[in-house]
Amino acid sequence: MTTIFTALNTANTALGSDEIALETIGHNVANASTPGYSLQTANLQATPPYTVPSMMNTVGPGQIGTGVKVTTIGRGRDALLDTQFRYENQYAGQYATLDTQYTQVQGILPEPSSTGLGAKLSAFWNGWQALADDPTNMGARAQVQQNGSALAATLNSDAQQLTQTQQTADKYVGTDVTTINSLATQIANLNGQISAVGAVNQQPNDLLDQRDQLLDQLSNIVPITYTTQTNGTVTVNLATQVPGATTLQVARPSEAPLVSGTSTNLLLAVTMGVPTYADGLAYMDPVLFPTQPAPIGGTLGAAIQMRDSVIGGSTGLISQLNNIAQALAQDVNVQHATGYDLNGNTGKPFFNVTPPAVALTAPFSAVSTVTAANITVDPAIVANPQAIMAATAGAVGDGANAQAISNLRSAVGAVGSPLPGFTIEQSYENVITTMGANAQLAHNNNQTQATVMQSLTAQRQAVGGVNQDEQMTLLIQFQHSYEAAARVVTTVDSMLNTIVNHMGLGN
């Protein structure tokens, strides 16, 4: 049979469970704004019922409840949503970095404007035509020299600023690799703690939140895949896109993972100018792995892309500006050298390279030593614009060579020249268009990706976010539950009082 004390005990379990629930609510409210925090829920379950034994018959009320207990503290988390979030997060990081970097690059090549290379080129060609109209005019000669110097200076400055931006991207690569290594180390540490807690069958909710937060951060920098092991640890690998699919695969299956249990396999950034790895990365340990697919996502991928293909590399902006500088020097010099200056000299270049110690020599074609960074107007012309060879024949009033140079603006580069199939202005326009289109794409992608991330964040919040209203409602609910249980205790107490003090004493 049951005793009255059973009821007291039952009420007692309710009081204990409600306290735990209230504590959980308190924890939730406290962490409502903590990044990476997931909603915790006290999962209540009725304790096993008690079947009342009877000597008389088996007919009775049946099983009687014995109260409530908290089985687990649940965690509002959706693993699939996390995977999706981290998959998209690499693009968010990539596009955001590209967008920022392209903004810098666009600042270096400001078009359309009256100060960019386009305007300088235009002024340069026009100056030659003006000189052709009046070849003995020293003002026109000085103008041609000034225009040439301004054009060369713009090329120099553009190349220099692009190199600086490239170096900045290189620093980003270094910073990102450092961050990756730091995150990997922290994840490995958390792996150790989580497996230790898991070993005693407890739920390390807050540690898991921390680790998930680190994984979120990591996925923003570099694409990753990760798997959770049975002991609660997570194994993290660098990842690449599976071709033709929207999933990732392990980038370097032959190597040890970035994080495995409590051990890490940290990365080493290959800085600019060190000729080694396709992706600009190498594992610090074991030694070096020369040919690996490049991580194309994340802020790291964006920085490498910026450094090695957008600005640097054989088709990068610097290389394209170099081609323009070479075509310019080659075309103008070859034509210029056929003319005569005011003093009857011939065979000299208009453009040269700094320092003059590596000055160009005839016939001025195939000038591979010319770059956007070192092109300059020949010092002899800077010293005296009379040395500009405007005449085709020797006569001073002859401006035919200047006109021929001006007409080079319409000359299409031959096969094998630095700019085959295009004029110099067209090539520059192509550079601007391509860069602008890529910058526009990066910006649009960034905007789109931000929306995607916003949506995913909202979905995560739906699963694991803390809603104060909800928590307050629960708080009241459990408060009332607690009060009700307390009332049961009071009632049982009253009943005991009746039994002890007023029952059967003949009063």
Next chain:
Amino acid sequence: MRVTPITIANDIIDNLENTYQNIQSLDRQLSSGKRINQPSDDPAGTAYAVDMQATSDWNKQDQSSSQTALNWLQTTSSALQQLSDVAARARTLAVQGANDTNTATDRSGIAQEVSQLIQQVVQIGNTTYGSSAIFAGTQVTTTPFNAQGGYAGDTGAISHQLGPGYTMRVNADPTAIFTGTNGIFTALTNLEQHLNTSTAFTPASNTGTATLGLTGTYAGAAATYTVQVTSVTAGKITGIQYATTGGAPWTPVAGVGTPPTFALPGGMTASFTNGALNPAVGDQFTISASGPGPASAFTTLATKNSGNEQVAITSPSTLPGNPTITVRAAQLDVNDNVIGVQVSTDGGITYSPTIMANEAKPAAEGLNFNATLYTGPTTNYLVRVASVAPGGTPATITTSTDGGVTWSAPVAGVGSPPQFTVAPSLVVSFGGGTAQANDQFSFTAAAGGAGQNISGITALTYPTTTTFNGGNGLAFSWTQSSYNAGLVVSNGDHFTFTPTTTGLGNDIGALDNVINLLSGQEAQFGAQSNAVQANLTQLQSIGTEVQRALSLDADADIAALTTQMATANTVYQAALAVDARSIEPTLVEFLK
């Protein structure tokens, strides 16, 4: 879906940021006035804008080049107009100068004005545009013409590019305009010279060529002019002048000869052999001329001295058929050999050989060296004056073998010793001067020839043809031997001749050509100016269109942007107001 305050906060932040970015973009467009502020705003539009800007700049440069070209052309046109004025004035002066009533002094005065005109032309030729000489070819920094009209420039072309693929030469060819055949300098210089040298016609003697100094090509109308003999010495014409007043016409003595004949162009040679003939003056011979040509022009004779006679008859080089020409023996030597023939125009006496009386050879008939080809070494030879004509002119000379009297210093003011030039053909000539019989001269024989020594130097004829140049550059000549055969002229006799050379008359025609050339050039430069002006207008129109396209492509639409900006601001303000309220309240506020 479950929504938490963080979701709302994130939404608010994102939306506010988007709105703010939108405002920033609009603000950038509004403040710069440009739709495209960086390439990513519109990559294709940026390339188009860069391209259009370059096109626009190029167009402006083409406009500038066209304007410069236009200025060149107009400066040149203006200079050509001035040259035309000068040429017109010069033509007026040439017409004045050609008037026969002018004296040499009058002509000299006109020549001075022409000289001024030449200086004016020099000044026009040195016209500059900016600091560039426009009539210097490509030597634009030189002063192309000096005061004498010497040209220091070249003929180089200066071309300007007036548009894509459109170039034009803007400078004239100075040599054609100034120094060419029809150049203004050439014409003016000739005019000045002709005016200055147009002196009275006063031949010095019959021993040489009387020249007025007027040379050039006669371009006047074909006409017959009259000259008048002004003096006769021993039956020979010693003075002649351009007749303006007429005088007694020359009447030939019947059967003796015709008036002096005058050279005509063309050439034909007929010959006959003296052989056994014993002709008399007035006898007629018939010779056949070969070759085509107008027989009517066949009016000339030439003469030949004794020996195996060659009668040279000049005539048009073409004769129709084989006409028969009658010539007359006009002169015999002391041995009755025919030494002169002439074309018979009056029939005359048909040849019948008769022995005529010896005629005295005129003392001053002439000297004739018949020298054979000299091939000896370079040596000095001596010749001796064998006889002296009246006036002291050597009449005959012979080679000196015995020394003789050496030529002493020339008489002051008379002349230098005769100069003998012995070429392979060994023609020895001498100028005027006073000589005595047996005077000796030396001459130098040049090496060469067939190895014979000089021999047979006998005599030197007078020039067979004496040429007088008439006024205004007109010239005529006669053959001396023809009148010596019996032609008697008197002072005041008139001869007619056909002019073959010209002077001032030609200058008028030359100036007409100059004026034609200049008007042609003026027309050409005017047409070029018009073309460039049209090109400039077109370029300006294209430039405006390019600017419009550029503006449409790259400029901001302020009205639309302002509206959008107002909308964005409103949205932002509203969002701020609403969001501020939606963040705050939670259930916590109400559980008190």
